[in-house]
Amino acid sequence: MPAEGSTSAGVTPLPSAPGLPPAIVGSPGGPDPVTGGGLLGGDPFRRRSRLFRTERGRVVTSTVSTLAVLGGIVTAFLLAPGSRQVRSVFFNAHDMWRAFIGDPHTGFYSVGKGILLNIEMFLVAEVLILVLALVIALVRQSRSPVLFPLRMLAIAYVDFFRGVPLILVIFAIGFGLPALYLPVISYQSAVVYGVGALVIAYSAYVSEVYRAGLNSVPFSQIASARSLGLRPRTALRYVVLPQAVRTIIPPLLNDFISLQKDTALVAVLGVVIEANRAAQIFSSTVFNYSGFTVAAILFLLLTIPLARFTDHLIARDRARRLAGST
Amino acid sequence: MSQVAGTGTEPSVPAPRETGAPDGRALRIEGLHKSFGANHVLKGIDLAVDPHEVICLIGASGSGKSTLLRCVDLLETIDSGRIVFFGHEITREEVDEVLVRRQMGMVFQAYNLFPHMRVLRNVTLAPVKALGLSVREAEERAMALLGRFGLADKAGDYPDRLSGGQQQRVAIIRALAMRPRLMLLDEVTSALDPELVGEVLDVIRELASGGMTMLIATHEMGFAREIATRIVFLEDGVIVEEGPPSQLFDAPADDRTRRFLGRAVGAGRG
Numbered sequence: 200m201p202a203e204g205s206t207s208a209g210v211t212p213l214p215s216a217p218g219l220p221p222a223i224v225g226s227p228g229g230p231d232p233v234t235g236g237g238l239l240g241g242d243p244f245r246r247r248s249r250l251f252r253t254e255r256g257r258v259v260t261s262t263v264s265t266l267a268v269l270g271g272i273v274t275a276f277l278l279a280p281g282s283r284q285v286r287s288v289f290f291n292a293h294d295m296w297r298a299f300i301g302d303p304h305t306g307f308y309s310v311g312k313g314i315l316l317n318i319e320m321f322l323v324a325e326v327l328i329l330v331l332a333l334v335i336a337l338v339r340q341s342r343s344p345v346l347f348p349l350r351m352l353a354i355a356y357v358d359f360f361r362g363v364p365l366i367l368v369i370f371a372i373g374f375g376l377p378a379l380y381l382p383v384i385s386y387q388s389a390v391v392y393g394v395g396a397l398v399i400a401y402s403a404y405v406s407e408v409y410r411a412g413l414n415s416v417p418f419s420q421i422a423s424a425r426s427l428g429l430r431p432r433t434a435l436r437y438v439v440l441p442q443a444v445r446t447i448i449p450p451l452l453n454d455f456i457s458l459q460k461d462t463a464l465v466a467v468l469g470v471v472i473e474a475n476r477a478a479q480i481f482s483s484t485v486f487n488y489s490g491f492t493v494a495a496i497l498f499l500l501l502t503i504p505l506a507r508f509t510d511h512l513i514a515r516d517r518a519r520r521l522a523g524s525t
Numbered sequence: 526m527s528q529v530a531g532t533g534t535e536p537s538v539p540a541p542r543e544t545g546a547p548d549g550r551a552l553r554i555e556g557l558h559k560s561f562g563a564n565h566v567l568k569g570i571d572l573a574v575d576p577h578e579v580i581c582l583i584g585a586s587g588s589g590k591s592t593l594l595r596c597v598d599l600l601e602t603i604d605s606g607r608i609v610f611f612g613h614e615i616t617r618e619e620v621d622e623v624l625v626r627r628q629m630g631m632v633f634q635a636y637n638l639f640p641h642m643r644v645l646r647n648v649t650l651a652p653v654k655a656l657g658l659s660v661r662e663a664e665e666r667a668m669a670l671l672g673r674f675g676l677a678d679k680a681g682d683y684p685d686r687l688s689g690g691q692q693q694r695v696a697i698i699r700a701l702a703m704r705p706r707l708m709l710l711d712e713v714t715s716a717l718d719p720e721l722v723g724e725v726l727d728v729i730r731e732l733a734s735g736g737m738t739m740l741i742a743t744h745e746m747g748f749a750r751e752i753a754t755r756i757v758f759l760e761d762g763v764i765v766e767e768g769p770p771s772q773l774f775d776a777p778a779d780d781r782t783r784r785f786l787g788r789a790v791g792a793g794r795g
Contacts, residue, residue, distance in 0.1 A: 423637035426598055427651035428627030428703060437650060441641050 630700030
């Protein structure tokens with residue numbers, strides 16, 4: 200509301216008609232007999248800004264603000280003293296393309312092909328993690344006295360691998376196992392060691408996600424399954440697990456988004472030519488970091504759709520819960 | 526001996542015609558004690574139930590009604606005493622409680638339907654996975670029961686699409702699909718809106734008239750008086766008084782029973 204006494208020129212306050220109630224809405228109303236204000240039509244509930252009220256207003260506003268923010272970032276980047284240098288080293292279109300397709304004659308590998316190996320490692324690791332983590336979670340949840348030693352082992356396992364940086368696990372397995380000269384185990388390819396390390400480390404995290412899911416199923420569901428004469432294993436399979444999995448899909452996908460990009464860490468084993476390693480070789484051959492930019496873009500192309508899908512599931516879940524609670 | 530409700534009428538619900546155990550009892554509970562930590566919930570319960578009897582357990586919340594039902598269904602490990610089910614002592618160490626539960630149907634206050642399964646699958650799961658029926662047999666059995674209780678059109682729905690009364694009826698049908706010899710109903714109308722109580726009680730009435738042996742924990746005094754062959758009043762983990770409804774409601778012998786009934790009627794549950 201305009202401050203009192205700021206009558207703008209051109210609007211002459213009319214005396215309010217006797218017998219009529221003071222107008223609340225309506226522009227040329229008279230001065231409010233109570234407040235004495237009643238200026239500019241005296242609409243006490245009028246919104247200050249119309250900007251966010253219409254759909255079009257919202258779109259325009261968000262577009263303008265997005266352009267302003269992005270423009271600011273780009274401008275800052277372009278005006279930076281070292282901008283030209285960074286652009287030619289990281290964002291050189293010619294080198295980005297060369298890194299993407301690879302060049303066997305010059306001696307570097309295709310980052311584009313490398314990402315396919317990342318995807319393969321990710322898919323294999325994901326399946327193994329889902330299985331191993333479930334086993335760990337079930338062992339930890341078990342109450343049987345026979346499984347006591349396994350239960351202790353599972354707790355130690357989860358504590359250990361959640362606490363150790365992934366890259367150290369990859370080093371330990373990738374370089375440690377071959378050095379042991381064990382039959383079979385010590386003679387695998389670096390890809391196997393890399394995937395193995397990812398599986399071992401991630402299973403510790405994912406088993407905790409499973410456990411949270413299992414605990415989220417109300418005990419009344421278990422009692423109900425037992426009262427129907429289902430064996431514990433059957434109740435777990437048909438009643439508890441499906442409900443647990445449903446609740447943990449979003450956090451599970453979240454872990455898989457990080458797994459997808461952590462496949463790049465396998466590069467430290469040196470001989471695995473996945474996207475990150477290909478980019479490393481490219482940069483050390485051509486002395487240009489554009490290969491890393493290509494790898495980053497490819498990883499984003501993989502993880503962003505998964506992230507959006509996760510968001511979609513969370514939103515759907517929320518909508519269902521809200522609908523169910525009525 | 527056995528008081529068959531609705532004799533002469535065709536049993537409308539598949540309840541087995543009980544020939545009875547050697548002693549003729551469907552259920553015999555002797556000296557049952559149960560504690561949760563320091564909380565002594567059941568302090569020596571003795572109760573015998575004949576086949577086709579409908580026993581209503583009444584008593585304040587916390588008197589031990591639910592715990593007693595859960596002990597009978599072997600969902601709780603008892604501290605001492607024994608439970609004999611159609612001549613078999615089911616509280617022995619070597620008894621497989623899963624096999625016992627397959628012959629009892631339990632219905633809970635909060636329905637506890639499986640939310641991720643459609644109604645039909647809720648009803649067929651246990652017959653298929655526990656009794657080894659074929660899916661087709663189990664579905665026929667389920668559809669017959671759903672049809673009898675007016676829920677055939679809900680077979681394809683998920684439980685959250687159903688009203689509380691419908692969910693509780695499905696829960697009863699789910700238990701019936703196992704063809705139990707004994708039904709345990711644990712305050713099955715307590716979570717329902719008042720206007721939905723009637724449809725659930727109708728189902729129980731039909732079970733009773735079909736000759737189903739039932740142990741019912743309830744706060745519905747009017748319903749208990751109408752349906753029970755015997756009322757058992759519990760207070761503080763002991764059976765204070767038991768007898769036919771007319772005797773227990775109209776001429777209670779014990780002061781505690783009288784006080785409880787006074788309160789229950791005062792609370793509008795007459």
